[in-house]
Amino acid sequence: MTLETRRRITDLNVMVAGQGGDGSLTIATLLSRLLGGHGYHMYTARNVASRIKGGHAAALLRGAATPCRCMGDHLDLLVAFDAEAIEMGGPWLSPDGIVVFDSSAGPPPDGILPETARVYSIPFARLAVRDLRRDLFKNSLGFGVVARILSVDDAAAADLLATRFAHLRPEVAAANLRALHAGFSFADEHQLRAGLGPWALDRIEHRDRLLIAGNEAIALGFLVAGGRFFAGYPITPASEILTWLERRLPEFGGVAVQAEDELSAINMALGAALTGTRAMTATSGPGISLMQEGVSHAGSAEIPIVVVDCQRSGPSTGMPTKPEQSDLNMLVHGGNGDFPRIVLAPGDPSDCFDLAVAATNLAQRIQGPVYLVVDQAVAQDATTVPPFDLDGVTIDDGAVIAHVDGEYRRYAITDDGVSPWALPGTPHGMSLVTGNERNEWGHVSTDAINRAAMVDKRMRKIDVVRGDLPTGRPFGEPDAAIGIVGIGMERGPMLEAVDRLAAAGMPISGLQPRTLWPVPEETLRFVRAKERVYVVEHNAEGQLAHLIASVGAPHGRLRPVLRYDGAPFRPAELATRIREMEREAV
């Protein structure tokens, strides 16, 4: 391979796939360190079957010279440990893609890979077992070949491996290093010479970045915002928040509890919140269903709480490991009775951190429930983002009072609806907190005048914070006649699709709303200024479009772009859908 014909990598999409427990994630991790070391922006995802162990598993990795929030259109590199991996990744392979295939069980299946793709068939597993006595070493073998493809210096690849396996017993680390060198030998046999592969990595200008998943960013944001109590029940794809906070909260004098179910989780959080401790719970759709009574209660009894919904495919048990955005109706309209609530929707880890902070403060200020809604992709996929601004975090306790002078009424009707709040333990601040309708003192009341006044008082609280609700993130061509709107995981594909459509002569103006409820004026204004607005969402009913329409978006202006097969959009797919819909519209 001459230097001239070498491709310099500006956007590399990789899938490493095999049977679960194959260690296929190891190569992805090594690659991610390699690309990170070169300054690439990254996006990483896992594609797993909804089961405990085994089943087909794939690690997806994208490294790009510019920020990326989703996987690209095609795979450039497919590392396939079995035929199923070819079947899974093959159709997605770029015509000039490269396949590294473990041929221990035979050649790759016919008719799937593009004819122009380059395939390196090497019996990794057989060789690993023969020479190194363990199947698992095939990953280090494979990485040797991958490093040669990317023209990575042999010594640099060895360093990377040594760092990765530093925590292992020396003999295991040494065996992995031998495996890597065996990988180099196979590469030599296939004319992949050291530092002279078909592709070469660039050095991208590097600034400090974090590689973090949404769930981790939410947990960190809650902690930094003074969150000190978390209760949750294990559920995919929200469990990382529970495990993260179980590990970290005690270091800060906080408590994280694994409850016996979601009913308990939300009520524990309400109990903690009652003492003034900032409290959160996190779950997915099935858990949100169970928590509806708790959210309604928080709205009635006026207790601050943050509830995270990491949405997965529904209804019912659905597809636990697959993303969807089909809980929006439940979040906005669920729970019995009328009560004020806020629904925030982060679109990437930066949003997750910022909106977790915002949600924690907003809950205190309205003394009520705030939802933070993401989807499986935002929750679990990791991407590179600028370091979170810790110094910009402020803590607002709203109407909490440290002393009581004179008369104290927990549910005092105030101009803004927010009642001064004396926490249990405050002398003279004794109160009756209840989900029954009550008078200002907290005594149960069914008096008609009091009832109406109390409903109004609670609803007024939203106005206190309306001006501080997170604004949407605009993108694309602001003055374009065509608009696009989407939340959560749609952010990445929308950004790229809009760029491409603009390049092809179709300017589009985009908005990623970050407050869903109350629907901000900004969202409505955006829709009103456009001829057509494509609403991109992962559900079958167009729940986001209905939500925007419900507050007065002009009839017929919203065009839902729906998907509910459990797979995220790739930018080209989205661009094509919009181009086709636009052709029909004109």
Place this chain on the structure above:
Amino acid sequence: MTTTYRPADPIWCAGCGHFGVQAAIARGLQALELAPHDVIVLAGIGCSGTIQNNLGTYGYHALHGRVLPTAAGVRLANPDLTVIAAGGDGDGYAIGVGHLVHALNRDLPFLYVVMNNGIYGLTKGQDSPTKPHDGRPPLDAVDLALSIPATGFIARGFARWSDQLNRLIEQALRYTGDRRGFAFVEVLSPCVTYNDTYAEWEASLHDVDADPNHDPTDRPAAHARSAVLRSRGSSPVGLIYHDQDRSATPAVEQSAPAAEERRTAYRTLRDRYAV
């Protein structure tokens, strides 16, 4: 002059067992010299779920069946508060029984008082799980509690036997106040309107406090005794099990780091993700 809500007059029918329970809790709080602002009484839904309105402490009216997780959250978040959870048999043994099992097993130091009257009084007399039905014996939560080794204080009172009831509640409050663990006190508290069982229960109860053969520190014996009594249509009342070996836990000093230390710790956590 500072004022807050005025404790309510009970909504219960004259003769309701719950009066005795309220009196016992009030006396217990007085005996321990607890200031009302350091006490929170949480109650479920039902006739019993109004007791928190009558005591002058901080009060909380939980969702139906959820008083135990809520009380657990309060206790975990603020260990300085004296936490009393209260409710009825419908609240605790039907809709909330899943939480009861885990509260017994989690063993957090707070008191749970169940006013058991065998029926749903507030909704006008439907059967609860503690009402015998077609010859099927009622659910026995004391037996259930005895089967879960984590809980070290299990008692049953009878609303009419006020001296004993007062003693049991005070003992339970001292037990939780010393941070020994979860205290479970069931009170047989008849409903004079829908299930007046005063006479029937009084005739059938066996006072274990007066029984020289009952050793409240012997859990297996207490469990066996309860089973034998039940097979004869009777129930043990009194201090059924008390783990006296369990030592008081000293109050934990809040170990939250100071502001500067906290900022450094946040930064360290964030920078773990640096690439």
